[in-house]
Amino acid sequence: MDIKVLGSGCANCKALEARTRAVLDDLGVVAPIEKVTDFADIAGYGVMTTPALVIDGEVVLAGRVPPVADLVAIIERATA
């Protein structure tokens, strides 16, 4: 599973990365999180409001840091 967090270093972007990491660890999923900070790449995904989460090339959420429960649901759906 290929996971990317899109964001250029604002507090929300770091928060999303940390929360995603925590959820992955809790679920026991072994997957590296790649941080994408280049603006051109971020915009290339069609994302205009950071932070955003990309799983296996598909943007699964953008523009906010969701509560842990939502993140768990998203990741479980992706691993299913």
Added chain:
Amino acid sequence: MELRADALAQSRRLRPWSLVAAGAVVWTAAYAVNRPLWEWLVGDVAGLDRGARLGGAVEFFVYDTTKILLLLGGIIFVVTVLRSFMSVERTRALLGRHRHGVGNVAAAGLGVVTPFCSCSAVPGFIGFVAAGVPLGITMSFLIASPMVNEVAIVLLYGLFGWKVAVLYAAAGLMIAITAGWVIGRLRLERWVEPFVFETTLHGRTIDPGAGLTWHERFAMGAEEVGRIVRRIWPFLLVGIAVGAAIHGWVPEDFFAEVAGAGNPLAVPIATLLGIPLYSNAAGILPLVEALHAKGLATGTVLAFMMSVVALSLPEMILLRRVLKPRLLATFVGVVGAGILAVGLLFNLIL
């Protein structure tokens, strides 16, 4: 059995609303009681002379801090919930087909209601331009978003009354529309960093605003209040402290002599002063309020505020990634000129 499950589901749906309603009642009570409470605490309980410099400054400080925190909390919550229905992605879709002129007005208007943080400035810019939204229209959006900011408007209303707040919003929109239109007419696309036009948009665009429940929207509102307050409270305290000092120690009408409405240099100086200063609206407003109380003309005050908020150095450093220096300079020049004009005009007519 089914009736009880239904009732449970019903109460679960209503719970976020009852919490919000309770919160609103508490907020209104706190706001109403704020001034008398501090007058009593500072004057009677602590025994300070509220007419004297120290007493006046202390009372200003505690009263203003409470008032601004309350206003901020209320506005940010309401606006975040409302804005959760809009998104930059949807705005881009809406702006894609407008012609210049109308497009500038639409972009400025949408800039006000679309949720936008400064970290979205660059991806937003790239996303708009790469999707074919004309440069001038994109600029109108980018200027309106930070400047006609709900925090600024409601705080202005709380501190100066609705007339000033409406004037600020109207002036901000006019500047956004005109500056964007002018930049569009100057045909400055050649001064955008080339990679922006080469960015291809792949992948399905996701709309962050769709499909959220009320509970999620309220949760976002509450989170945003916490996030913003945590980020700005040092600026706020410094701003209020400086405001309190001015309130207590600077003589009444001091600025009226030095930089009153008749002095035409006041507005350009105020505009220039605002550029290196970085603050969001909340931090600068207590300072602005105190300056105004000491005789600084309304137009000068508004020019200063707009300059601090719209021509912020950090945002310009960010925009340098996508705008070549000449376009950036044009941007600053056109917006700065607009702010100057607004400041001078208000000093004349108010």
